[in-house]
Amino acid sequence: MTADDTPSTSSPSSHPAPPPHARVDWRRLVALASPHWRPLALATLSLVIGSGITLAYPQVGRVVVDEVLSEGARYELSTVGLALLGLFLLQAVFVSLRYYLFTVVGDRVVADLRKDLYSAIIGREMAFFDATRTGELTSRLASDTQLLQSVVTTNLSMALRYGVQAIGGLIFLFVTNVKLSLVMVVVLPVVAGVAMAYGRRVRKLSRHVQDAIADSTSLAEESIAGVRTVRSFGREAREQERYSEAIERSFTLARTRAVLGAFFGGGVTFLAYATIAVIIWVGGQLVLSEAMSPGELTAYILYVLFVAVSLGVMSGLWTDFARALGAGERVFGLLDAAAEARVATHDETTTEAQITRGHVRFDHVSFTYPTRPTAPVLHDVSFDMQPGQKLAVVGASGAGKSTIANLLSGFYEVDQGSVSLDQRAIADWSEEALREGLGMVAQEPVLFSGTVAENVRYGRPEASDQEVREAMAAANALSFVEAFPEGLDTVVGERGVRLSGGQKQRVAIARALLKDPRVLILDEATSALDVESEKLVQEALDRLMEGRTTLIIAHRLSTVARADQIVVLERGELKEQGSPAELLQAGGLYARMVQLQAIDELS
Numbered sequence: 001m002t003a004d005d006t007p008s009t010s011s012p013s014s015h016p017a018p019p020p021h022a023r024v025d026w027r028r029l030v031a032l033a034s035p036h037w038r039p040l041a042l043a044t045l046s047l048v049i050g051s052g053i054t055l056a057y058p059q060v061g062r063v064v065v066d067e068v069l070s071e072g073a074r075y076e077l078s079t080v081g082l083a084l085l086g087l088f089l090l091q092a093v094f095v096s097l098r099y100y101l102f103t104v105v106g107d108r109v110v111a112d113l114r115k116d117l118y119s120a121i122i123g124r125e126m127a128f129f130d131a132t133r134t135g136e137l138t139s140r141l142a143s144d145t146q147l148l149q150s151v152v153t154t155n156l157s158m159a160l161r162y163g164v165q166a167i168g169g170l171i172f173l174f175v176t177n178v179k180l181s182l183v184m185v186v187v188l189p190v191v192a193g194v195a196m197a198y199g200r201r202v203r204k205l206s207r208h209v210q211d212a213i214a215d216s217t218s219l220a221e222e223s224i225a226g227v228r229t230v231r232s233f234g235r236e237a238r239e240q241e242r243y244s245e246a247i248e249r250s251f252t253l254a255r256t257r258a259v260l261g262a263f264f265g266g267g268v269t270f271l272a273y274a275t276i277a278v279i280i281w282v283g284g285q286l287v288l289s290e291a292m293s294p295g296e297l298t299a300y301i302l303y304v305l306f307v308a309v310s311l312g313v314m315s316g317l318w319t320d321f322a323r324a325l326g327a328g329e330r331v332f333g334l335l336d337a338a339a340e341a342r343v344a345t346h347d348e349t350t351t352e353a354q355i356t357r358g359h360v361r362f363d364h365v366s367f368t369y370p371t372r373p374t375a376p377v378l379h380d381v382s383f384d385m386q387p388g389q390k391l392a393v394v395g396a397s398g399a400g401k402s403t404i405a406n407l408l409s410g411f412y413e414v415d416q417g418s419v420s421l422d423q424r425a426i427a428d429w430s431e432e433a434l435r436e437g438l439g440m441v442a443q444e445p446v447l448f449s450g451t452v453a454e455n456v457r458y459g460r461p462e463a464s465d466q467e468v469r470e471a472m473a474a475a476n477a478l479s480f481v482e483a484f485p486e487g488l489d490t491v492v493g494e495r496g497v498r499l500s501g502g503q504k505q506r507v508a509i510a511r512a513l514l515k516d517p518r519v520l521i522l523d524e525a526t527s528a529l530d531v532e533s534e535k536l537v538q539e540a541l542d543r544l545m546e547g548r549t550t551l552i553i554a555h556r557l558s559t560v561a562r563a564d565q566i567v568v569l570e571r572g573e574l575k576e577q578g579s580p581a582e583l584l585q586a587g588g589l590y591a592r593m594v595q596l597q598a599i600d601e602l603s
């Protein structure tokens with residue numbers, strides 16, 4: 001087993017699907033932003049004022065042309081110049097305010113989304129992790145939410161600014177001259193239609209690009225995590241090749257998206273500026289025939305420019321929005337699936353009861369992993385562990401030993417029969433009670449990045465320094481840790497790489513001792529330690545097992561021989577059960593294994 005001391009007990013669902021896509025509509029993102037309505041209201045006010053000032057510029061232009069630069073001017077040029085400077089300053093203040101508020105709220109929303117997503121992932125049932133690659137999940141957390149972040153921060157703020165500017169500009173166009181504005185009425189629906197069709201394509205492509213990136217991240221993560229294996233087999237070149245292939249796939253898709261973007265951006269820009277050419281042409285004739293003043297045409301052209309620039313910017317943003325929607329579909333898909341899994345299986349009947357005795361019972365248990373529905377793993381397995389007893393599970397590799405530990409941890413639901421703790425089915429215990437009552441020492445203990453003391457405290461964060469030291473002393477871990485210059489505050493690497501195998505095991509034993517669970521699952525390490533280290537680990541384990549019900553996934557004869565009870569598994573079936581002496585006498589599978597191993601040990 002690879003899981004660590006603390007069993008996660010979120011209940012399993014029988015259909016672990018790879019991360020699904022969800023339909024995302026803007027209401028969902030808006031709902032995320034709704035708790036921040038106050039700064040958003042202020043931001044919107046700044047937006048309206050800032051954009052309103054921008055929309056006033058063409059009017060200033062009209063006044064300058066018609067009433068300052070013409071003969072018999074009504075205003076001084078300097079008055080107009082100063083007024084304009086004042087306006088610019090005011091606008092700058094509101095633009096900054098709008099930018100700051102929208103960006104901060106956006107960052108906040110995405111930070112919350114990331115936290116929700118992480119909780120949704122870490123709380124999923126074990127079968128979900130069997131079916132999903134780690135890299136894919138980290139990619140969802142990092143790159144998909146990053147895309148959403150850029151959209152709900154800067155992009156949203158810009159879209160609102162230019163949206164208001166485009167709509168305001170259009171209104172002013174109609175107010176200034178209806179006839180000229182009809183030209184716009186022809187162009188706009190064309191732009192809108194193209195934008196929608198284009199958005200749909202980009203959104204789909206984006207999802208594929210993000211999927212491809214997630215794929216390559218998984219590959220990289222697997223090979224980096226397993227770098228020792230890669231190195232020792234000299235497979236760096238092959239891994240590089242696999243990663244480049246995956247990256248190239250995402251690049252090809254991204255290039256297609258860029259081609260689409262280029263055509264769309266170019267097309268919209270052309271349409272916008274072509275409209276201006278037509279306006280100058282038609283409007284110029286209106287001025288020549290004195291149906292319009294030169295100032296009005298100036299203001300008009302400025303408004304058209306505003307509308308054109310706004311549409312141009314928004315078409316660029318549309319690409320980003322479409323990309324973010326693709327990413328959002330993945331993120332919300334994960335969130336939804338987690339919520340469903342929880343609703344489907346969350347049936348806590350008891351919340352206060354605690355595991356006090358440590359009586360374990362497997363009653364006619366049959367089990368199949370949800371990810372491999374065609375290969376049943378356990379068939380009709382029954383055994384009983386009285387409080388304080390040590391039961392060793394033995395059997396060939398793949399016989400189902402770790403599966404028994406997985407079921408006792410509550411990681412999966414059984415198909416038939418029941419697993420119970422203190423006469424209550426595992427599924428009926430609250431998550432908290434299970435976590436408190438069960439402890440595990442894994443075959444290859446995982447130490448998280450942090451100090452040794454933090455790692456020991458993992459099972460009981462509130463433990464005092466004195467308790468941590470006592471646990472470490474009992475686990476034979478105190479003396480070697482104290483020999484480090486920083487003692488208990490020594491930082492262990494990502495996976496505790498700076499500690500030797502035996503040292504890591506002793507830290508993991510200290511962790512379990514500190515947690516002090518009623519029931520212990522001990523996945524014995526397969527790799528042999530040197531004699532001295534082995535003795536220290538064995539002593540620590542004996543202290544840990546003392547007085548607890550212990551399920552041992554046993555690999556060593558010495559451990560098995562000291563158990564109260566042995567269960568022999570063969571291809572998921574329980575073949576023999578009894579005390580070591582009984583089984584030896586019966587002369588069955590166990591007796592043969594002892595013989596074989598004894599020969600091994602002698603040779």
Ligand SMILES: Nc1ncnc2c1ncn2[C@@H]1O[C@H](COP(=O)(O)OP(=O)(O)OP(=O)(O)O)[C@@H](O)[C@H]1O
Nearest residue numbers: 130369371372377396397398399400401402403404
């Ligand atoms: N998470 C999983 N998803 C699907 N199948 C699994 C999973 N874990 C184990 N299996 C399968 O279940 C069977 C029993 O595996 P299990 O790990 O319980 O064996 P084991 O007796 O502990 O073996 P070992 O001594 O090698 O660790 C094997 O065929 C294995 O391939």
